[in-house]
Amino acid sequence: MTSADGPASGSRAAGRTPAPAAPAPARPALPAGAGPRRGPGRRSVLGAGVGGLAAVLAGCSSKSGPVRRLRMATGPRGGPYHAFGQALAEALSASGQRLEVVPVGTAASVDNLRRLDRGSAELALAMADVAADAVHGEAEFSRPVPVRALARVYVNYTHLVVPARGPVRTVQDLAGRPVAAGAPGSGVQVLARRLLRMTGLTGDRAVRTRPLGLAESVRALREGTVDALIWSGGVPTPALAELARTLPLRFLPLDGFVRPLRERHGAVYSAVTLPAGAYGMRAPVGTIGVGNYLLARADVPERAARDLLRLVFDRRRDLLREVTAGARLEPRFAVSTGDVPLHPGAVAHYRAAYG
Numbered sequence: 001m002t003s004a005d006g007p008a009s010g011s012r013a014a015g016r017t018p019a020p021a022a023p024a025p026a027r028p029a030l031p032a033g034a035g036p037r038r039g040p041g042r043r044s045v046l047g048a049g050v051g052g053l054a055a056v057l058a059g060c061s062s063k064s065g066p067v068r069r070l071r072m073a074t075g076p077r078g079g080p081y082h083a084f085g086q087a088l089a090e091a092l093s094a095s096g097q098r099l100e101v102v103p104v105g106t107a108a109s110v111d112n113l114r115r116l117d118r119g120s121a122e123l124a125l126a127m128a129d130v131a132a133d134a135v136h137g138e139a140e141f142s143r144p145v146p147v148r149a150l151a152r153v154y155v156n157y158t159h160l161v162v163p164a165r166g167p168v169r170t171v172q173d174l175a176g177r178p179v180a181a182g183a184p185g186s187g188v189q190v191l192a193r194r195l196l197r198m199t200g201l202t203g204d205r206a207v208r209t210r211p212l213g214l215a216e217s218v219r220a221l222r223e224g225t226v227d228a229l230i231w232s233g234g235v236p237t238p239a240l241a242e243l244a245r246t247l248p249l250r251f252l253p254l255d256g257f258v259r260p261l262r263e264r265h266g267a268v269y270s271a272v273t274l275p276a277g278a279y280g281m282r283a284p285v286g287t288i289g290v291g292n293y294l295l296a297r298a299d300v301p302e303r304a305a306r307d308l309l310r311l312v313f314d315r316r317r318d319l320l321r322e323v324t325a326g327a328r329l330e331p332r333f334a335v336s337t338g339d340v341p342l343h344p345g346a347v348a349h350y351r352a353a354y355g
Helices: 042-046 080-095 109-118 128-136 187-197 214-223 238-244 255-265 302-314 316-321 344-354
Strands: 068-073 099-104 123-127 147-163 178-180 208-210 228-233 249-251 269-274 285-297
Touching: 068 080, 068 109, 068 302, 080 099, 080 123, 080 302, 080 316, 099 302, 109 123, 109 128, 109 147, 109 187, 109 285, 123 128, 123 147, 123 187, 128 147, 128 187, 128 285, 147 187, 147 214, 147 269, 147 302, 147 316, 147 344, 178 214, 187 208, 187 228, 187 255, 187 285, 214 228, 214 238, 238 249, 255 269, 255 285, 302 316, 302 344
Parallel strands: 068 099, 068 123, 178 208, 178 228
Antiparallel strands: 123 285, 147 228, 147 249, 147 285, 269 285
């Protein structure tokens, strides 16, 4: 079956649709000090102790040494973060490196940053807005988290989805209606809250949010217990593509919210476009983009970070195949991690590989 789409919307980033992989540029620009505008500096990173990590990261990285194991906080099983973690673990296992990644199922971004902070994971995936909050000790974080970026790996597209034959045709039509707005501990929930604050729907007109993950949100929309769902992920997101085969969907344009979000929360948000053809849509729809970062604790050894990134770039097409269509992992974009400073191992990798 084909699904219906909402009215086409012009995006400020015209033509910014998912594109096929392109050759990586030769010389990505690197920050001179690899430090954020706020938060801990480079010296504190290099001086960080590894006591809490020693039990997990035992051994050296030579081929004759023991395997170095890194726990990776991903997301719910069946979701894109967990798929990336599984693909990375399998690629490392097949590579013969003395490095192992162990994916850990989580609630996603906020949960992942908290696990990095308390040392129950060494690696994590998180949305850029949540990672910036963690670095500055804002929003969901009571103090700065000493997290470091390895790469920006791909961009999420925000989906505000309603039944095509239902009464909701604009964001303002959500007044007083139940909306699935992301699971607790997820970056989707953070973005949904920020987006809904911008709508001006307050008091009796306030949206009634439901804290549901993607699978539960899809089920609730199908059953009619919510009138809309908010999701941030790759295009197409398999669960939504499957829903569109049985329930015609409309995707509401959100690109008009990009500027106020950037003014209030910084450049972690951008204008992107859900392309015509995705989910059966007949026209493109402008929406909000937000990057996804591969992150590490500051005390992950530099050599381990370099080895990991070497494999990520060697196998980038395979790693992203099950996550989002048309994603590109290129050095000039990978180093664009905003206020989250690059790990010293990442700086060393990019300089050695690309000059």
